[in-house]
Amino acid sequence: AGCTMVLKPSEIAPLSSLVFAEILDEAGVPAGVFNLVNGDGAGVGSALSAHPDVDVVSFTGSTRAGIAVTQNAAPGVKRVSLELGGKSPNLVFADADVDVAVRQGAAHCFDNTGQSCNAPTRMLVERSAYDRAVEVAVEAAAATAVDVAGKPGDHIGPLSSQAQFDKVQGLIQTGIDEGAQLVAGGLGRPEGLEDGYFVRPTVFAGVTNDMAIAREEIxxxxLVLIPFDTEDEAVELANDTPYGLAAYLQTSDADRARRVTRQLRAGMVQLNGSNRAAGSPFGGYKQSGVGREGGRWGIEEFLEVKSVSGLDP
Incomplete structure (x- = not known):
């Protein structure tokens, strides 16, 4: 179609985008078709999203920044696709294999040092299995190694910036101040990693859904663990969030899986540790964004529909 694009990577982590640009250049993509512009969001990002020559803006980042992008794009009445934050629930029913479900859920939460918008950071556990779930989550946190990013081995690395480190430390302190039970990790850096933005894998128990650590994207x-007594309560807790990106469900009851999945207000639901299908849409409800990435849905975000009548066949 001859459409061109401009990519503005995160000013905090731009290197992968630079490599991508080099790959496209070496592959022979004509000059001007793909353009990479570095800069901060307030300056370069705002200018790009407001520019009259830009027809579509696709943004991935925080909800706060997504709102700013939408406001900048509004005077031009241009289309905006947003993939934003989340506070994804992971519903663990007692009929699931609780040990496996909690280990997998904790690993998914800690993966990428928790810097994933769809991380299952709220683990909602049926009360009869709650104590065991806390034990397994503590074990999972203790087994999660932390080390420098370039070192070989299975471990998580540092956070992306000083600002993000300070935010995480502040919310851990908030959880303690709110009365949640700190059962693993906590404030400060792991032993031996005093330099850098390293964080201890942390688990809170005794959390209620009105606490900041259960509502804010950290x-x-x-990981926070919240107990529930009934299926209806689990769904209510899961949906009681301004976000709606992803949800996770662990149960051996197929009828329950169908009932609960239909009621969850999230753009993506994954059952019993399954992976998302290739080509499936990625995106959420509410303050987690508008539009979708991935598959044909992602392509359609960049297409216009034209109706033509009266041409001879």
Whole structure:
């Protein structure tokens, strides 16, 4: 179609985008088709999203920044696709294999040092299995190694910036102040990693859904466990969030899986540790964004529909 694009990577982590640009250049993509512009969001990002020559803006980042992008794009009435933050629930029913479900859920939460928008950071556990779930989550946190990013081995690395480190530390302190039970990790850096933005994999028990650590996107390796008594309560807790990106469900009851999945207000639901299908849409409800990435849905975000009548066949 002859459409061109401009990519502005994160000013905090731009290197992968630079490599991508080099790959496209070496592959022979004509000059001007793909363009990379570095800069901060407030300056370069705002200018790009407001520019009259830009027809579509696709943004991945925080909800706060997504709102700013939408406001900048509004005077031009241009289309905006947003993939934003999340506070994804992981519903663990007692009929699931609780040990496996909690280990997998904790690993997914801690993966990428918790810097994933779809991380299952709120683990909602049926009360009869709650104590065991806490034990397994503590074991999972203790087994999660932390080390420098370039070192070989299975471990998580540092956070992306000083600002993010300070935010995570502040929310851990908030959880302590709110009365949640700190059962693993906590404030400060792991032993031997005094330099850098390293965080201890952290688990809170005794959490209620009105606490800040259960409502704010922490974007760090912090898992909170919340008990529930009934299926209806589990769904209510899961949906009681301004976000709606992803949800996770662990149960051996197929009928329950169908009932609960239909009621979850999230753009993506994954059952019993399954992976997302290739080509499936990625995106959420509410303050987690608008539009979708991935598959044909992602392509359609960049397409226009034209109706033509009266041409001879």
């Amino acid at each position: 974007f760090g390796p912090v």
